Amino acid sequence: DAKTTQPNSMESNEEEPVHLPCNHSTISGTDYIHWYRQLPSQGPEYVIHGLTSNVNNRMASLAIAEDRKSSTLILHRATLRDAAVYYCIPLLNFGNEKLTFGTGTRLTIIP
Amino acid sequence: NAGVTQTPKFRVLKTGQSMTLLCAQDMNHEYMYWYRQDPGMGLRLIHYSVGEGTTAKGEVPDGYNVSRLKKQNFLLGLESAAPSQTSVYFCASRTQILSNSLHFGNGTRLTVT
Numbered sequence: 001d002a003k004t005t006q007p008n009s010m011e012s013n014e015e016e017p018v019h020l021p022c023n024h025s026t027i028s029g030t031d032y033i034h035w036y037r038q039l040p041s042q043g044p045e046y047v048i049h050g051l052t053s054n055v056n057n058r059m060a061s062l063a064i065a066e067d068r069k070s071s072t073l074i075l076h077r078a079t080l081r082d083a084a085v086y087y088c089i090p091l092l093n094f095g096n097e098k099l100t101f102g103t104g105t106r107l108t109i110i111p
Numbered sequence: 112n113a114g115v116t117q118t119p120k121f122r123v124l125k126t127g128q129s130m131t132l133l134c135a136q137d138m139n140h141e142y143m144y145w146y147r148q149d150p151g152m153g154l155r156l157i158h159y160s161v162g163e164g165t166t167a168k169g170e171v172p173d174g175y176n177v178s179r180l181k182k183q184n185f186l187l188g189l190e191s192a193a194p195s196q197t198s199v200y201f202c203a204s205r206t207q208i209l210s211n212s213l214h215f216g217n218g219t220r221l222t223v224t
Contacts, residue, residue, distance in 0.1 A: 032209040043201050044154070046212035085153075091209045097142055097161045099203075099213070100170060101154040 004088050009106040012078045020073040020105050022088030027068060032091045035062065035073050037084040038104070044087065047073065083109045113137055117202050117216035124192040124223045132187040132219050134202030140214070142205050143185035145169075145177065147198040148218075154201065160185055192223045 005023040012018040024033060034049040048055055048062045050071070055062040061074040075082055087104040115136045124130055134143060141162050146154040146169075156169030158177040166177045174196060176188045185204075189196060202216040 030209070034212065036213065043215035043218050044203075044213075045215070049210060049212065051210070087153075089213075091205075098156065098159060098167070098169065099142075099144055099205075100156050101146070103153045 004090065004102050006086075006088055006102060006105045008103060009108065011108045011110055012075075013110050014080060015077050018075040018078045018082070018107065020075075020086050020088075020107065021070065022072070023070045024088065024090050025069040027090045028092070029068070033062070033064060033068075033071050034089045034091050035060070036087045036089065037082075038087070039081075039084045044101075047086070049091070078107075078109050080109050080111065083107060115202055115204055115214050115216040117200075117219050119219060120217070121220045122222070124189075124221065126193060126223060128192050129188070129190050130192065130221075131189075132200055132202075132221075134185045134187070134204075134216060136183055136185075136204040136214070138204065138206075138214065139182070140204035141182075141207050143179065144203045144213075145175075145185065145187045146201045146203065147171065147196075148201060149198050157187065157200075189221075192221075194223045197221060197223045 035047040036044040038044045048060050050062045050064050063072045085104040085106050118133045144159045145157040148154050155171050160166045160179040163182045178186045200219045203213050205213045
């Protein structure tokens, strides 16, 4: 299994950018990095994913290190609705369909 | 297109009772997963399936059984419920394509007294 390491918790002020880091030093060249978030009392929801290049969508940006051993989820202007637990998960190639979640990062937004 | 549907949404069991949780997806996904989430904790994988008729153990499989007789359904069974199985159970599914996302159901809140 590919292992990920994320800080347990982070805080950010509202309307400021947030950078959520993830270390995934054991992934292979064809494994995708996915990010999900879980809002209070809800199931996890997809945020963004990438392979090698930086990615942007309406929710966030994903910056992947050149060596692919780490990535950073960027929320450009955090709102109170972004308070959630954020999970970084490698989606592994065939033969590695087992999908486990780490503890994630609990993001608190300060008004 | 309903996505991933879990039934029931809530259930209360007495110790020793049995029940089955149903997960249904209408996206023709090959892979399906069952997770449990205890209060204030992360998601832990119970069992998963990579296709119709196949299942595999996850991180915490003891006390649970699963079946995937049809591609669209993944059933999670508790043969003899214990208070330690009080949790919120989430089902998820995805395709084989690594760039496609995981889709989650809304969860089943189970209380065992």
